[in-house]
Structures are given as C-alpha cells and as structure tokens.
Amino acid sequence: MTFILLTMLLMLGIGLLFWLPKFRLQRAIARPFPRHYAQILRMNVPVFTKMPADLQLQLKRLIQQFLHQKKFVGCDGLTITDEIRVTIAGKACLLLLNRATRVYPDLAFILVYPSAFIVPRSEVAAGGLVTRRNDALLGESWSDDRVILAWDHVKRSNADLGVGHEVGHDVVLHEFAHQLDSESGSTNGAPYLMSRARYERWSAVFLQEFALLQEAARHQSVSVIDHYGATNPAEFFAVATEAFFEKSVALGQEHPALFAALREYYCVDPREWQ
Template structure:
C-alpha cells in the first residue's frame, strides 16, 4: 500500500512540475511577445533576407514574432574567433523560423545551442564498412544538426543561402529540417505529422521520390534535387525542404504529389509568395 501511495504521489508531483513548467514557458513567451520587434532587427531582415519581402503581411508578422521567441530561448556560440552579433542571430533565426509558420510549434524544443563558424568547418568522424573495418574521415561541412540539441552552421554559407532565395540551396533550412525530423528521437525522413493516417501517404510519396533520386544520382541524370539527398531518407527530406521553400513552382511541376505532402506538413503554399 505504501509503495502504491509513493508511486501515486510521485506521478502527481511529476504532472504538477510539467504543468508549472509549461505555464512558466508560456508566461515567458508572452512577456517576450509583449515587446515590439526591434527596429534594428527589421533593418537586418530587409538587408539580409530577400525572401521576407515576398511573404504575405500576416506571415511577415508571424515570422517576426517567432524570431522574438526563438532568440529569447536559443543560445548562440561563436567558434574560431567569430563574435556573435544580432546580425548573425536574426539572419539565422529568420530562416529557421520560416519552417514553423502556420504550424503548432514549440520552437525546436530539443535545440539548446547554435554554434556558428566563420566559414566551412572540419568534422572528424569514423566510418565502418560492411566488413567491419573502421576508418577515420575528415569532412568539410557548411552545417550539421545533432540529435542532442545543437545545430552547427557556417556564417559564410548562411549568408550565401539567404542572399539567393531561389537557388534551392539553403544550409539553415536544411539543418533545421533535420531538427524537425529529429523531434521524435532520430532522423529518418519522417517528421512528426499532424495525423496518424498521414504517414501512409507520406511514406508512399517520399519513398518513390527518394528512389527516383537514388537512380538519377547513380545514372548521372539531371535532377531538381541535389544528389546529396540520395544519401538516405533523412538527407532527402532536408534537401526537398530546401527546394520546397526556394523552388516551389518547379517542385510542384515536376513532383506535384511531393509538393502536396510538404505543403500539408509545413502548412504553407510558397508558390503564392512569388
């Protein structure tokens, strides 16, 4: 009996703590949103993010509010001597929050830090071949998303991606698509969808498009998607997300079913932004 009461009390305490934690988070966000969007931040949006002007007025307002919450909750760290400025913070936050528009969101709840390097950075890793042999590798990267709460970005590549919103290449969008994919624990190309029945259609459409890209990459056939998307389903989701936001008309023309899945997931229709 005592054990049962102890378990019950523990459960009630945990529920009370979770409830108070959510209440504190909501109260803090409301305080953040009660403040006006800084004029200096608006200037950064105009200077660095051409896509912002294409958004409908309601989405511009929503994006600015998302940026306020994002910057209040996420910690930026400069690497290799880079000094973090509002220009860096706002430029990254705006592109990351583009993926959250019109959606119920907790603002990348697992994400704690954004590490920013001046340029592309080197990552040492190990790779095991089918025979079990492990080899050391050095990769030069523009961005990386980690499951345990970090995104790493090159500031140079971030600026290049922001400056041309129509080329289908955006490192911030790519890495934060991975963050969405990782919210259920690991990246597999299937983020958390709105309804259980959505997964069947998602799986069918994405598997077909992924297999087509794998074939195109193997044959050297031109594709709307970067061949890097053929690496695995997680990379494919990140790559097609870049194309969805930056080349929506071409995506809808060549892969209408894939465009519909992404539009349903992201709850936006970027064709109408152009």
C-alpha cells in the first residue's frame, strides 16, 4: 500500500515537473502586453509599426516568451531596464515570425555591456608562436547558451531608417542569426532547413553569393551586403540576414536569388513593411 502511494506521489511529482514550466510559459504569453513595451517597440523597433496586425500579435507573443525564458545580465555596471530587454527581444524575435520553430532553445543568457567590450584572443601561428591581443566587440554569439551585446550599438542600430554609417547594420539581428545558424549543430552559414533538397538549394545559392561577395571585397566595390560577410560562410549568413531585414528592397533588386532563399527561410517579406 505504502509502495503504491509512494509510486503515485513520485509520478505526480514527475508530472508536475513537466507541467509547471509549460503552465508558467502559457501564463506569461497570455498576459496582456504592457503598454510601455509597445511604446518601446514603436521607438526602437520601428518596423513593428508597419507590420500587419497578425504579425504584430505574433511578435508580442514571441517577445513575452523570450522575456520569460531568457535571463538578461548587465555587465560593467549596466542596469538592465525594460527598454534594453524589450528592444533586444523585439529584434531577436523578428527572425522567428511565421516559422514553426522554438524560441532560441539553446540560449539562456543575454549579457549586455554599456558599449564595446574587450575580449582577449590568442592565435597560434604555424611555427607554434602564440600571439595575444584584445579585440573590442559590439556583439558575440556563443553556440552553447549566450549572446553578448553592446547596448550603445544596439541603440544605434535602432535608427535603421536614419542616417550615417550604421544604416543597414543591426548587431542584434547579426548575433541572433548566428544563434539560428548554430541550431543546425555547426555554425557554418546553413541554419536548420528540414530537408535535404532545401540544403542543396541553399548551398547552391549561398556558395555563389559568398564567392561574389569575396570578389567584391577584394576589389573594394560597393555591395548591399557588408564586405565583412566575406570573412566566412557564417558571417555571410549573419550580414545577409541584416541586409534582408534592413535593406530588403536593395537586396531583392541586386541579389534576387539570395533574397528568395532568405524569404523562404524567414517566412516574411520585409519589403512589405517599408
């Protein structure tokens, strides 16, 4: 009798263990979207105001899930505010709209610095000589559990319809594209695509476009895709994602095959939000 009771209690405990997080998540998503969150989106994710109502609703739900599941950590004395959380979540979740996907399942932490952060690097040359240097970064994505961002550059990217050298660049879109890329098991420029046929189509388009960008970078010719994407296929996917959302009309005109591949993957057409 005691054994049966203990077994039942154990099963109940295990059931609760699985049910409770889902219940909490459903409750978080069902909560009304705070008005000041919507205000932050209008200010810092201006594309939100141009989306149709169904996409706005989707984005709000994704943001609520993101905020419920991910932990923000302020670094170098930065205090995490709702503006920081909602702005980063809003941009990160733009990449998930209309897609049957989870919300960055491997990501647990977003570390936010006030401005560019220093990362020590070491390189081993062919002869075994180790050189060390400090790199100042605006963002970094780790495939295990974290994204690191410089808040002043996140803010500057927000002026995506503004002027200056930041036009068309968005550090949040860039780093979260790396997160999607790493979901396939390796960060190599090909995110998870579900079928072999889609991988074949993807690699045909991306290899050709990557070679074109390398050529453009070599000759320093103007390109709608940042030359930094010529570094390697992973960076190419990240900067192509930035261009897809931030310079969609120009990318569609100048690189129609790449635009079509990205539209198929992201399941949205940002040209409609201009």
